[in-house]
Amino acid sequence: MSILFSRQCEYALQAVLYLALKPQNEMTSIRELTKRIDIPYHFVAKILQDLTRKGFLVSHKGPAGGFGLAVPAKDITILQIVEAIDGLSLINSCVLGFPNCTHDDHCAVHDQWEIIRERIHHMLASKNILEMADDNKKPQYSLTI
Amino acid sequence: MSILFSRQCEYALQAVLYLALKPQNEMTSIRELTKRIDIPYHFVAKILQDLTRKGFLVSHKGPAGGFGLAVPAKDITILQIVEAIDGLSLINSCVLGFPNCTHDDHCAVHDQWEIIRERIHHMLASKNILEMADDNKKPQYSLTI
């Protein structure tokens, strides 16, 4: 599991990244997804349903149905997915978990974390899913077997 | 909860930080700790026992007993505590959670995360517990009521 996100969020990212490699109008079945990426079938199904409700994906039932991106891959960032699944409150709260760590009266690594937090934010927001998919040279995401 | 650590680890940090403000030979009871810091009694007891076994603390039973630092506060870093409780594997693995993210064949934010990882490591390793305790001006850690 990742240190920053829940497993659900990871799976969401991996799935969306996979979909980004396909023509936007083409539907991808859960079955195909789970063959390429190692995610439990029914679990990813629920996650994709969720992403569909939240407007990132579209779904079609029936044969040749499946899921696809609702908007072009270049218009989606990792940050948006993370925000939709996990929320951002954890990233924005005290890194040591101190309850009353505020701007005025803060923990010992507050300033250092502020900088790191900014970088993390930038890392998640700077690249869109399309650029990311292009960066992923890994076989598991390539469309040809 | 913190984004980087488990709750156990947080509590460990808070407790150790509190102990660092006391003379090293003075024992602090769990009761006192839980009065100053909002941590469940029996839970923190287990954590302190664990830290004792791992050599960070000493404990004494009986009246006027309790826990204290086994080594001077200036010789303990946050990183050491984190390593002892949570381990460092999460920090060192792929931030997007991709299973086969390696040096050669990596995820889209690998390089960016490398830099952030370094900063996090530095943040946790650069200050010892004594400096940290001094930085904490928060009333909850002060010794006077």
Added chain:
DNA sequence: ATATATTCAGAGTATTTAGTCTGATTATTA
């Protein structure tokens, strides 16, 4: 129309993490 391949929905189970309870042990003090 019927068979089929898919999503949809919600309840159910499993695992991990967090937190609690109780009784024993130990050391101090009076």
Added chain:
DNA sequence: TAATAATCAGACTAAATACTCTGAATATAT
């Protein structure tokens, strides 16, 4: 030596997260 104040240990419960199952709904192709 007896009362007391503390840790120690381990079993227990609760909550959150991860994951599974089943049956329905729906759309397509033949």
